Amino acid sequence: MKVIHLNTYEGNGGAGRACLRLNDALNASGAQSEVKVYYQFKKSAQTSTFSKTGLQKAMAIFNILAERYVVKLFVKAMKTPFSLQWFGRSVIKDPALKNADIIHLHWINHGFLSPKFLAQLEYLDKPMVWTFHDSNAFTGGCHVRYECENYHQQCGYCPLLKSSGKNDLSHRTWLRKKEAYSNLNFHIVAPSNWMANSVKISSLMGARKVNVIANTIETHIFKPYVKSEAKKLLKIVPEKFVLMSGFMPSKNDKHKGTAYLLEALMKFSKRPGIIKENVELVIFGNKDNAEMPEFPFKTTFLGTINNDEHLAKCYSAADAFLTASLEDNLPNTVMESLACATPVIAFKTGGIPDMVKHLQNGYIAAYKSAVELANGMEWLYHLKNREEIQKEARRTILTEFAPAVIAEKHLHLYESLLAAQPR
Template identity: 75%
Template sequence: MKVIHLNTYDGNGGAGRACLRLSDALKANGIDSKVLVYYKFGQNFKIDTFSKTPLQKAKAVYNILAERYYSKWLSKSVKTPFSLQWFGRSIINHPEVKNADVVHLHWINHGFLTPKFLAELDELDKPIVWTFHDSNAFTGGCHVRYGCENFHQQCGNCPILKFNGPNDISHKTWLRKQKAYTKLNFHIVAPSKWMAGSIKFSSLLGTRKASVIPNTIETKIFKPYVKAEAKKILKINPDKFVLMSGFMPSKNDKHKGTPYLIEALEILSRRPGIKKENIELVIFGNKESAEMPTFPFKTTFLGTINKDDHLAKCYSAADAFITPSLEDNLPNTVMESLACATPVIAFTTGGIPDMVKHLENGYLAEYKNAEDLANGIEWLYLHENKEDVQKAARLSILTNFSEDIIAAEHIHLYETLINLHPK
């Protein structure tokens, strides 16, 4: 069986990582699986690209930048990503696409596949699978919806757009997608129960079949290390209780919930059972530290970590991983942390409850409740059997998200779709 995975970028972002991890898992289980991206930044020999020649690369860069800047110009000053999908390219004549038994779409925005070029895939006359890594496929342009329910109807009056109204760009994009989807039969994969539920409410795709199959992770790379030794590698006192968090953009960032983390840490620092000098905050993937907010505990900024084995040691050095995200499908950081036996403290939102089991392998705080987020940190800080929680974290990944389990679920889906496809 030949499966071709299509993504805009090669591992640049959560969708790219999830796409490559799935392809590797499938190959390890005997499937001829390949990743083909619109624009390739890295040197990974396992990933091929549509944009090989200088002219193809230049066209791709133009499309990507035009899509991003036009979207930014038409959007309000809010940190909610929005895609116009005006720019794209046809892929149906590419030999890898034509020779595949199954075409598996992932994240295809930023100048790659517009609704028009998506509809063309019907000409291939083969099963199309599409994993939704965010909400864009069933909205009029936004990738993160928060409380907006316009996608239940036909979009329009978009709160993100500068020029909004009943017939605004979001509504016109919705109509373009509707036209394309009526021509293209595809099977949806939702990585989380939350995403599957969202799809059912959408006016565009609510009647389509969707399978809930999570992303996977490299369990032999993201694995536990001895915490005391991992802390020494990061030059942290082994006796410190280490809190870790991922990319902290700015205090005003909406999607990542940074203000809630700051407030939770402030609340925690004032509690009588907490010794501030015993706690250290570690942040990886940050921008310039000058942009960082002020935290009430000693803070170490690790910067961007490009090697997964070192990242696994960083997770292992932490006693708790905190993600204050307000909307996330199935965040890689949560899965990575749990795989390294580091419990996760997060809001009850998106697909996070699919991974974090309250008071078992982590703590699920009430949504947008900084006080409860602090409760979660304190719960783990004062826990008498931290090792039990750590073991539960690792076991939850091996049991539900390991490579073989997720590969088998995808293979079963592919085989079912091939057998159902008209010969």
């Protein structure tokens, strides 16, 4: 079985990473799987690209930059991603697509497959699968919806646009997508139950069949290390209670919920029985320490970590991984942490509850409640059998998200789609 995965970039962001992980899992399970991307930032043995020649690269760069910056003319100064999808390119003459048995789409924004060029894929007459790594495929432009429910109808009155109304840019984009999808036969994969439920109540996709198949992770790389030794590696006293979090942008970044996490840390530090000197905060992925706010505990900044084995040791050094994300499909950081036997404390949102089981391998806090996040930290701080919670975190990943498990589910879906093809 020949499977080709399409993604805008190689390994960039959660979608790119998930795409590469699935590709590796499928190949390990006996399929002939490859990833082809719109643009490569550097040569790679893992993927091939549609933009090979100098002219193709130049056009790709133009499209990517146009999509990223022209949108600023129409969207309010908010940190919620929005795509115009005006720019794109045709790929239907590519030999790899013609020779594939299955075409599997992933994240195709930033000037890659606009609705016009997406619709052309129907000419290839191949079974198509599309994994929704965010909400953009079924909205009029946004990637993160929050409380907005306009996608239940036909978008319009978009809260992100400078000029909003019944026939605004989001509604017109919705109409373009509707036209493109009308003759395009594809099967939807949602990595989380939350995403699947969102698809089912959307006006664009509600009638289509959806399979919930999670992303996977390299369980041989993201694995537990001895906590005391991992802490020593980071020059942290082994007896300290270590809280870890990913990159914290400014307080105004709505998506990451940074303000809630900062408030929760402050509340936790003031709880009776919490000895501040025994707690240390570790942050990885931060771009600039100068952007960081004041923290109530000693804080270690690890910077960007590009080596996965080292990242796994960092996760292993933590007693808890914290995320205050307000909307996330199936965040890689949560899966990585659990794979390293580190419990996760997070809000009940998106696909996080698919991975984090309350009081079993972590703590699920009430949505947008800094008090509840602090409760999760306090619970784990005082917990005597942390080792049992840690073991359960690892077990969850091995039984539900391991490469062989996820590959098998995809292969079963592919086979069913091939069997349904007219002969």
